[in-house]
Amino acid sequence: MKSQLEFRANSAHLLLTLTDSEFTMKPAPFDYLTPQTLGEAVALLERFDNEGEDAKIIAGGQSLMPMLAMRIARPKVLIDLRRIAGLDYIREEAGVIAIGAMASKRSAEESDLIRNSQPLFHAATSLVGHRQIRNRGSVGGSFAHSDPASEYPAVALVLDMQMKAVGPGGERLIPADEFFVTYMTTSLEASEILTEVRMPVLPAGTGWAIQEFARRNGDLALAGVALSLRIEGGVCRQVRMAAFGVNPTAVRLPAGEAALEGQAPDAAAFARAAAAAAAALEEPMSCIHAPGEYRRHLVKTLAERCLVEAAGRAR
Ligand SMILES: Cc1cc2nc3c(=O)[nH]c(=O)nc-3n(C[C@H](O)[C@H](O)[C@H](O)COP(=O)(O)OP(=O)(O)OC[C@H]3O[C@@H](n4cnc5c(N)ncnc54)[C@H](O)[C@@H]3O)c2cc1C
Incomplete structure (x- = not known):
């Protein structure tokens, strides 16, 4: 059996063909370089890019190492940033x-x-x-x-x-x-x-919240919502909402923001805004863990909870 995985990272677009026998827990061979300065690291990336070689930065390795082990990524060179002083302030x-x-x-x-x-x-x-x-x-x-x-x-x-x-x-x-x-x-x-x-720095009087739903504690979320708002003159202002885990990248939720802007911060307004935000989501992702419509439902529920929490903080 063959499976096709299309994987994109850092603007590089790799089309990989994996066979069952290639699903392994051992990375493909790579060179490992440890520049001491940022200038050195950039020069290395530029050199390998000019030569058409796939070089990748490695930082903490928490995402890249599993991808190397599964051979989803097969860079020829790893450039480790950990020896470069002064990047951890x-x-x-x-x-x-x-x-x-x-x-x-x-x-x-x-x-x-x-x-x-x-x-x-x-x-x-x-x-x-x-x-x-x-x-x-x-x-x-x-x-x-x-x-x-x-x-x-x-x-x-x-x-x-x-x-x-x-x-x-x-x-x-x-x-x-x-x-x-x-x-x-x-x-x-x-x-x-x-x-x-x-x-x-978060301006004083700004309410904020982030909530997510994952199958197990510590897993990447099936869906989540982050937002902030202010309450000025008894109504919601500067509402900013975004969702993650739902589309190929995090997205703002402009329909939810518009539905709440200028409204009194009450349960009915929060429910309307959350419903508007979720309804306007374009094609939520589906996978074996959650169909798209379930993710849409999660966004509605989490957005409503976040709005209640954020309004409490703003007050
Ligand atoms: C079990 C598990 C659960 C996790 N849960 C979550 C979660 O809930 N939420 C979440 O956000 N993440 C989660 N992660 C991912 C984790 O947060 C990683 O630490 C993070 O995604 C990558 O950081 P890193 O320093 O380990 O980067 P690496 O794994 O070293 O690199 C990741 C990618 O970023 C590139 N890169 C790294 N640093 C730079 C840089 N400075 N400049 C340019 N390119 C760079 C690398 O080339 C590589 O492509 C989870 C990981 C695991 C293993």
Whole structure:
């Protein structure tokens, strides 16, 4: 039997043909390089790209290693970022929280700055996998991996985050709504490295919530919702909602946002907004774990619960 897997990562589009005998727990052979500086790492990526060789960054390895082991990815070269100093900071710069790509998710979870100043990102981090995965997995790796079921892309859309990328041409900032392209594909170029993610400090009086449903604790979610809102003059304002696990990448929920904007924060308005958000979802993904219509139902239920929770915080 042959199965076709179409896998996209970091703008590289690989069409892989796997036979049963190739499903294995041993990666295909690869070279392993450990640059000491960011410049060295970018130069390596550029060189291999020019030579038409498939080189991949490895950060925490929590997503890439299983893909190598299953031979879903077969890069010729792995370029490890862990020897590069100074990519694991978490700091505030004039109202913006900047997280170095190699900061672990565990360090983000333990950061008082993130807990106090950006609680939505903090809550999302605590939902990622298990503690062991958060210990090893980097924050930047989750953004670059762009898993449709990952919490971070949805939070990035809600918070209008920006991603800093460094490549042969220098540095650029990419807004969240341009960064996540589709299933495991970002707008990073082949020779670019994600070095930082940036998010605003949450303004006082902003309510937020993130909820997800997974079959087992620590699994990637079947569906989830993240959102924020304010209550001004007795009505909801600045409503931002996003869903994950439902489409090939996280999506804003504009119909839900519009339904709640300017409405009194009560149960009926929350139910209407959640129903509008779910109804407008385009072709929710189906798989053996959950049909698309079940995912739509989850979005409605989770959005309604999130709105109640966020309104409570906003008050
Ligand atoms: C059992 C299990 C449960 C999990 N549950 C969740 C979950 O609930 N939510 C969730 O979001 N994730 C989950 N994950 C994934 C986990 O969060 C990974 O840590 C994360 O997806 C990747 O981070 P990493 O540092 O391990 O990256 P790696 O695995 O090293 O790399 C992942 C990909 O990103 C690229 N990459 C990494 N860093 C960079 C960079 N700085 N610049 C450019 N490209 C880069 C790599 O080339 C690779 O393609 C789970 C993983 C496991 C094994």
